[in-house]
Amino acid sequence: EVQLVQSGAEVKKPGESLRISCKGSGYSFTNYWIGWVRQMPGKGLEWMGIIYPGDSDTRYSPSFQGQVTMSADKYISSAYLRWSSLKASDTAMYYCARLRGATTLRYFDYWGQGTLVTVSS
Amino acid sequence: QSALTQPPSASGSPGQSVTISCTGTSSDVGGYNYVSWYQQHPGKAPKLMIYEVSKRPSGVPDRFSASKSGKTASLTVSGLQAEDEADYYCSSYGGNNNLVFGGGTKLTVL
Numbered sequence: 312e313v314q315l316v317q318s319g320a321e322v323k324k325p326g327e328s329l330r331i332s333c334k335g336s337g338y339s340f341t342n343y344w345i346g347w348v349r350q351m352p353g354k355g356l357e358w359m360g361i362i363y364p365g366d367s368d369t370r371y372s373p374s375f376q377g378q379v380t381m382s383a384d385k386y387i388s389s390a391y392l393r394w395s396s397l398k399a400s401d402t403a404m405y406y407c408a409r410l411r412g413a414t415t416l417r418y419f420d421y422w423g424q425g426t427l428v429t430v431s432s
Numbered sequence: 433q434s435a436l437t438q439p440p441s442a443s444g445s446p447g448q449s450v451t452i453s454c455t456g457t458s459s460d461v462g463g464y465n466y467v468s469w470y471q472q473h474p475g476k477a478p479k480l481m482i483y484e485v486s487k488r489p490s491g492v493p494d495r496f497s498a499s500k501s502g503k504t505a506s507l508t509v510s511g512l513q514a515e516d517e518a519d520y521y522c523s524s525y526g527g528n529n530n531l532v533f534g535g536g537t538k539l540t541v542l
Contacts, residue, residue, distance in 0.1 A: 346531075348478075355435070355536040356470070356478065356521050370529045406477055416531040418468035418483040418523065425477050 313337040315345075315407055315423035322429045323397050330393040331426045333407030340388035341365040344410040346419055347381060347392050351403040361410055362390055397430045404428075436461065436522055436534035443540040444512045452537045454505040454522030460532055462503035466525035469498055469507045472536075473518045481520075482507060509539070517541045 318332040333345060347359040360371035364383040371381070380393045390407060405426050408419035437455040444450035454461065454469075461467055467485045470478035480489055482498040485505065495516075498507045505524070509516050522534040 348533075356472075356523075356533040358523075358531040358533060372530065408478075411483070412466070412525070415464065415466055415525050416529065417466045417525060418480060419470075419478075420480050420483070420489065422477040422479070 313409065313421045315409065315421055317405075317407060317423040317426045320427040320429070322431070324432055325397055325399055325430055327397050327430075328393070328395050329397055329428065330391050331405060331428065333390045333392075333423050335364075335388045335390070335409070338409075341385045344413060344416075345383070345390040346408050346410045346416075347379075347390075348406045348408060348419075349375075349403045350406065350425075356406075359392075359405075361416065363413075364388070364390060397428075399430050399432075401428060402430045434532070436524060436532055438520075438522060438534040438537045440535070441538045441540065443542055444509075445542045446512050446514065448512050449508060449510045450512060450539065451506050451508045452520055452522075452539065454507070454524075454534045456503050456505075456524055456532070458503060460524040460526040461500065461505050463527060464525045465500070467498070467500055467505040468523045469496075469505075470521045470523065471516075471518045472521065478521065512541050514541050 344361045346361040349357045359375040362381040364385045383390045407423040409421040469482040472478045526532045
């Protein structure tokens with residue numbers, strides 16, 4: 312069974328750094344792109360970017376380029392999303408999801424349960 | 433790249449059919465057959481309902497169908513059931529390593 316399990320909720324202060332994780336199981340983690348999707352409170356889904364765990368190739372949405380850093384550790388089947396200096400506007404639910412497609416980004420077939428990040432002074 | 437345009441809300445009575453539209457441009461919906469639809473219940477992660485315009489993943493009821501014409505994709509839910517009440521999001525490949533979501537439609541079963 313394909314599963315993506317994300318790390319737990321976080322409460323941080325503005326300016327702090329943070330890394331959240333997404334661990335895959337039930338499939339060959341290195342052979343599928345992993346995407347990150349933001350959902351701000353009461354709002355819709357926003358695609359942030361994707362990473363290929365096999366070689367850590369990354370592609371960022373223009374809206375999130377430079378705002379976050381994606382990484383992966385293929386040896387422990389985990390992908391990460393990192394902020395170096397959080398802002399209150401980073402408060403949101405963040406989902407990881409398995410992407411189908413590579414040269415064309417087709418669809419996300421499995422999703423993690425989400426990680427709620429709250430940034431407040 | 434701008435979000436795809438969806439109506440904020442849609443509704444129907446049990447047993448009826450409802451259609452949700454998703455309008456993009458020639459650079460996304462109109463340019464590729466890579467439109468997908470996701471269902472999201474409150475407090476839950478999105479769930480894939482339709483991929484590549486009209487294909488249903490295993491386990492998704494055939495009450496859910498979808499199509500595309502030009503720059504507009506559509507999701508139809510037939511034989512509405514109470515459990516179909518949720519938010520629905522469309523998504524499309526936008527070219528140049530980009531993916532775009534719609535703003536979401538809240539489906540209410542009256």
